Amino acid sequence: MGEPVPESTLPYPPIYKDKKFVVLSDWDGTITTCDSNDYMTDNLGYGKDKRRQGNLDILSGRATFRDAFREMLESISANGHTFEECKEVLRQNISLDAGFKAFYAWCKANDIPVIIVSSGMTPTIRAVLSNLVGEDDAKDIDIISNDVDIHADGTWRIKFRHPTRYVSSRRLRALMRRATRQAPRARWALLPPTTHDAWLILSYASRSGYGHDKSHAILPYRDLPDPPVLFFFGDGVSDMSAARHADVLFVKEKPGGDNDLAAYCRREGIKHVLFDDFAAALPVVQAVVEGKKTTAEVLDAGKA
Numbered sequence: 001m002g003e004p005v006p007e008s009t010l011p012y013p014p015i016y017k018d019k020k021f022v023v024l025s026d027w028d029g030t031i032t033t034c035d036s037n038d039y040m041t042d043n044l045g046y047g048k049d050k051r052r053q054g055n056l057d058i059l060s061g062r063a064t065f066r067d068a069f070r071e072m073l074e075s076i077s078a079n080g081h082t083f084e085e086c087k088e089v090l091r092q093n094i095s096l097d098a099g100f101k102a103f104y105a106w107c108k109a110n111d112i113p114v115i116i117v118s119s120g121m122t123p124t125i126r127a128v129l130s131n132l133v134g135e136d137d138a139k140d141i142d143i144i145s146n147d148v149d150i151h152a153d154g155t156w157r158i159k160f161r162h163p164t165r166y167v168s169s170r171r172l173r174a175l176m177r178r179a180t181r182q183a184p185r186a187r188w189a190l191l192p193p194t195t196h197d198a199w200l201i202l203s204y205a206s207r208s209g210y211g212h213d214k215s216h217a218i219l220p221y222r223d224l225p226d227p228p229v230l231f232f233f234g235d236g237v238s239d240m241s242a243a244r245h246a247d248v249l250f251v252k253e254k255p256g257g258d259n260d261l262a263a264y265c266r267r268e269g270i271k272h273v274l275f276d277d278f279a280a281a282l283p284v285v286q287a288v289v290e291g292k293k294t295t296a297e298v299l300d301a302g303k304a
Contacts, residue, residue: 008216010161013142015220016113016228021289023107024217024242025233027118027125027145030252031100031278035236036090036128037072037120044089045075058237059260065237066160069119073158083148083156087127096132099279104137106282110289117217118145119238121158144217161212214242229295231285233275236260243270247295248288250275250304275304 016022029035042048051072057063076086107114118125122145130138147159221227222245232239232246237260243249249272251262265272275281284304287293 008161009159009163010147012144012217012220013115015224017224019111019113019228021110021112021231022221022228023112023114023231023233023285024117024246025114026214026235026239027116027143028120028238029235029254030233031097031116032128033095033097034093036094036124037069039093040076040081040086040089041072044079044081044086045072050075055237055260059264065119065240066163069238070158070160077155077157082154083123083150087124090124090128091131094128094132097277099277099282101133103278103282103285104133104141106286108137108140112289114141115217116141116143116145117214117232117242118143119212119214121146121148123148144212144214146212162216212238214239215245218242218245229288231288233278233281234261237264240264243268243272248273248284248298250281250284252276271299271302273298273302273304280304 025031028037038048038051041051045051054063054068054072058065058068077083081089104114116125116129122143125143125145126138129141129143133141144161146161148156149159150156218230218232221230229248230246231248231250232242233250233252234242235252235254239261243261243265249265249270251259251265251272251274253259253262253274253276262272262274264270273281273284275284281304284293284298288295288298
């Protein structure tokens with residue numbers, strides 16, 4: 001059995017228990033050609049340089065995604081931009097990956113669910129998705145993301161799905177073993193067990209917050225008696241939590257080579273398939289679905 005899902009402030013859609021294949025995909029910069037939150041931050045918030053430094057801090061472990069992302073979005077609201085204004089800006093400026101409509105149509109025709117797993121906010125995703133693919137297709141696509149709190153004075157703030165990090169008993173035991181190895185035993189001998197456990201939980205929570213831990217959109221499928229083959233598509237630091245858990249991880253290549261997810265996968269030794277767009281990814285998915293290639297074979301190829 002997998003680890004329990006951390007406490008979520010928002011509901012999850014039902015699990016597709018009878019499917020042989022499931023596609024889960026990041027939204028911003030993966031299904032879209034531009035990250036909508038980056039676009040808002042660069043143009044309405046504190047700017048590209050500070051936003052990019054925040055991404056690098058996340059990648060290096062100096063900051064959590066949750067805290068850096070919250071600061072990004074707060075800079076937009078602090079500059080006086082209402083949430084409705086932001087939705088309209090995104091409708092006008094965010095476009096779809098050129099191959100996604102055909103990719104989605106093929107998946108739909110072959111009974112393969114496509115689920116958006118995003119660290120953004122559902123209302124902005126729905127606004128752009130409906131604008132780009134139409135209301136009918138948009139309503140059939142499940143979205144697992146964060147939400148937004150809008151205040152009476154017009155300011156707004158992201159509402160994270162996982163505002164705190166859950167630590168399972170298995171993870172806690174592993175942390176205790178590691179901490180004991182790394183510190184003198186005399187130090188821990190001074191702490192009663194309850195204090196020891198609490199310190200570890202607080203320490204881990206303080207340095208590992210995603211806001212929305214995307215791995216927990218994937219892990220429930222792993223606990224099914226007959227789990228489907230899982231394809232995950234991503235591009236950035238928000239996808240790091242999901243990177244290890246898909247059968248086939250697709251990492252979108254970026255102009256200029258600034259791909260934080262690819263850098264993370266190389267550093268951690270996580271096999272993945274680089275792809276330029278969904279038109280390039282579709283034949284790879286088709287090959288696995290049709291039994292022409294195994295997941296290991298497409299991962300070994302490394303490029304769509």
